[in-house]
Amino acid sequence: MTGATRPAANQPAAHTPGGRAARPSRVTAADLARSGAVRRGRAAAAKLWAGAVCTLLVVVPVALARVLPIPGPDEQHLDARRLPPLVDGHLFGTDQLGRDLLARVLNGGQVSLTIGLLAVVVSGIIGILAGAAAGYFGGWVDSVLSRLLEAQMSLPLLMMLLLVVALFGPSVPVITFVIAIAQWPEIARLTRSLVIVEREKPYVDAARVLGLGRVSVLVRHVLPNIVQRATLVVLLLLAQAVLLESALSYLGAGPERPFATWGRIISDGQDYVTTSWWLVTLPGLFIVLLVVGVNLIGDGLRDRSRRPKTPRTEAAA
Amino acid sequence: MVRYILRRLGQSALTVFLTVSAVFVLIRLAPGDPAASFAGPMATTEDLARVREQFGLDQPLPTQYLVFVRDMLTGNLGTSYSFQAPAFDVVIARLPYTTTLATSAILVTAFAAIPLGVWMARRADTRREAGVNVAGIAAQSMPEFWSGVMLLTVFAVLFPVLPASGFATWSGIVLPTITVALLQVALISRLVRREMGANLAAPYLVAARSRGVSERALTWRYAIPNSAIPVLTALGTRFAAMLNGVVVVEVVFAWPGVGSLVVRALETRDYPLIQATVLVTAGLAVLVQLLIDLAYPLLDPRVRIGKAVRR
Numbered sequence: 146m147t148g149a150t151r152p153a154a155n156q157p158a159a160h161t162p163g164g165r166a167a168r169p170s171r172v173t174a175a176d177l178a179r180s181g182a183v184r185r186g187r188a189a190a191a192k193l194w195a196g197a198v199c200t201l202l203v204v205v206p207v208a209l210a211r212v213l214p215i216p217g218p219d220e221q222h223l224d225a226r227r228l229p230p231l232v233d234g235h236l237f238g239t240d241q242l243g244r245d246l247l248a249r250v251l252n253g254g255q256v257s258l259t260i261g262l263l264a265v266v267v268s269g270i271i272g273i274l275a276g277a278a279a280g281y282f283g284g285w286v287d288s289v290l291s292r293l294l295e296a297q298m299s300l301p302l303l304m305m306l307l308l309v310v311a312l313f314g315p316s317v318p319v320i321t322f323v324i325a326i327a328q329w330p331e332i333a334r335l336t337r338s339l340v341i342v343e344r345e346k347p348y349v350d351a352a353r354v355l356g357l358g359r360v361s362v363l364v365r366h367v368l369p370n371i372v373q374r375a376t377l378v379v380l381l382l383l384a385q386a387v388l389l390e391s392a393l394s395y396l397g398a399g400p401e402r403p404f405a406t407w408g409r410i411i412s413d414g415q416d417y418v419t420t421s422w423w424l425v426t427l428p429g430l431f432i433v434l435l436v437v438g439v440n441l442i443g444d445g446l447r448d449r450s451r452r453p454k455t456p457r458t459e460a461a462a
Numbered sequence: 463m464v465r466y467i468l469r470r471l472g473q474s475a476l477t478v479f480l481t482v483s484a485v486f487v488l489i490r491l492a493p494g495d496p497a498a499s500f501a502g503p504m505a506t507t508e509d510l511a512r513v514r515e516q517f518g519l520d521q522p523l524p525t526q527y528l529v530f531v532r533d534m535l536t537g538n539l540g541t542s543y544s545f546q547a548p549a550f551d552v553v554i555a556r557l558p559y560t561t562t563l564a565t566s567a568i569l570v571t572a573f574a575a576i577p578l579g580v581w582m583a584r585r586a587d588t589r590r591e592a593g594v595n596v597a598g599i600a601a602q603s604m605p606e607f608w609s610g611v612m613l614l615t616v617f618a619v620l621f622p623v624l625p626a627s628g629f630a631t632w633s634g635i636v637l638p639t640i641t642v643a644l645l646q647v648a649l650i651s652r653l654v655r656r657e658m659g660a661n662l663a664a665p666y667l668v669a670a671r672s673r674g675v676s677e678r679a680l681t682w683r684y685a686i687p688n689s690a691i692p693v694l695t696a697l698g699t700r701f702a703a704m705l706n707g708v709v710v711v712e713v714v715f716a717w718p719g720v721g722s723l724v725v726r727a728l729e730t731r732d733y734p735l736i737q738a739t740v741l742v743t744a745g746l747a748v749l750v751q752l753l754i755d756l757a758y759p760l761l762d763p764r765v766r767i768g769k770a771v772r773r
Binding site (some may be wrong): 182184185190235296298301302303305306308309311312313355384388391392395396397408411412415418419422425426429433436437444449452 | 477480482485488489491492540577586587592597600602603604605606607611612614615619659698699703706710713721724725728729736739740744747
């Protein structure tokens with residue numbers, strides 16, 4: 146986790162940053178364009194764009210699933226079983242019960258995405274609050290939280306999640322809760338380390354001297370300064386939440402109502418993989434597209450937010 | 463040193479005990495009746511009562527718990543309902559399959575991810591490195607069950623060069639290992655790149671370079687040893703997690719390890735088997751974690767056992 150706050154691996158800085166064109170310099174515009182920093186900036190922008198395109202390619206059709214002119218996800222046509230893609234207007238083909246695969250993937254995607262988003266919001270709130278409290282107050286609050294985090298890290302996570310789902314039923318709230326529980330330690334640890342750095346800064350003392358209570362200093366001054374960096378990680382966790390949900394659903398611990406989600410669609414199709422390749426391949430590619438998109442956005446944002454850090458801290462000093 | 467190990471062992475035992483207790487309570491709070499799933503759909507009320515009595519399920523919860531703790535302390539984890547054998551033995555019989563798969567996967571990961579990450583750090587911000595970087599993002603975005611099935615389709619169905627499942631011959635382990643390693647290589651190589659990148663830009667390295675140390679020595683004798691600790695920690699943590707059963711991959715390839723056993727135990731509500739699995743795997747995981755922490759001073763003389771360990 147310390148890696149995120151460490152300055153980027155700079156090339157040996159051979160030039161001053163641009164913007165001082167008036168001073169004569171042997172560094173030409175071409176040199177600047179070739180420099181590591183500019184390349185990194187361009188790569189970050191490319192990642193952001195590519196990520197946004199991939200994500201939207203999945204999210205927009207999923208959001209419009211009810212509006213698009215496709216058959217219902219549970220409409221069975223036993224005379225049109227396992228049609229290959231692009232036959233009879235079935236863009237993704239049909240499954241072993243003659244249901245339109247695209248419709249199943251899009252409707253299942255609504256459930257998967259809802260679970261992913263809710264889980265990330267819940268784990269983000271829990272993680273940021275708990276981590277901030279532990280980092281700011283220290284003492285016994287910190288030791289309790291740290292022990293709790295250690296305990297959870299040493300446990301067989303997927304097994305425990307399966308256990309809870311198997312016992313309390315694969316409903317959407319249970320699965321959302323389970324994924325949130327799986328993910329909050331990451332955010333809590335990051336927030337804790339950010340707050341520990343932040344609480345030593347002079348403005349915290351200033352606010353205390355002005356008579357603010359400890360809680361209001363934390364909530365009104367410290368949290369706003371770290372919440373942006375913490376939410377960046379939350380975005381990356383969205384990708385993991387989608388993957389985790391699909392894994393649970395593949396293992397039979399996913400929601401069945403209102404619609405089967407991606408993992409379940411793939412495990413259903415696995416029996417026919419020798420004859421009907423599309424039943425596994427296409428839903429999987431759909432998941433990969435979404436997760437790649439979210440990961441690229443997260444990566445791009447991280448690369449970009451890392452760059453201006455050095456000048457800003459210099460200006461503050 | 464000895465005191466440190468003893469204290470850590472005590473803490474580990476406590477963690478495992480609390481975990482198993484939590485699982486004990488959790489599975490009994492949940493709806494569903496193990497007696498019904500054991501006795502089958504044709505069972506009469508008398509049958510159910512007999513089964514409950516046989517397994518002690520008719521007792522109040524606190525009594526059940528005390529009996530459970532007493533039995534656990536004497537090394538008795540109960541009889542698995544579905545296997546009709548001591549639950550502990552059932553778990554132990556599956557353990558070698560999981561450890562074999564975990565070991566081969568972690569070895570492949572280490573031998574692929576470390577050179578790859580070093581290469582990426584030395585070629586940072588070139589076009590080829592960016593390509594490998596994006597490939598890594600793609601690899602870590604694939605659900606393991608999907609990449610597993612895809613590998614199966616290609617190498618066992620379309621071009622039948624490898625067995626689809628099973629463990630009779632050595633080649634059966636190839637596809638599961640690749641499936642697990644694919645994700646881990648993507649994750650670990652990025653970590654290696656980050657650590658190496660930080661070290662390659664560190665002032666001590668610039669100083670060494672200005673003294674005329676060759677680039678090869680800078681990489682091998684300066685940057686790599688200093689990047690070793692976080693990387694080995696990550697590898698160790700992954701290994702510990704894999705010992706808990708590589709659940710998804712085991713199910714995809716019908717690999718008879720602990721992971722697929724868990725899935726089956728949960729489906730049949732086999733209380734003793736669930737408890738035994740959690741006990742064994744959680745115990746193993748905390749033990750591996752302890753060994754990793756004990757290995758730090760060997761890797762980095764600056765670390766002293768018993769003091770705070772850099773993570």
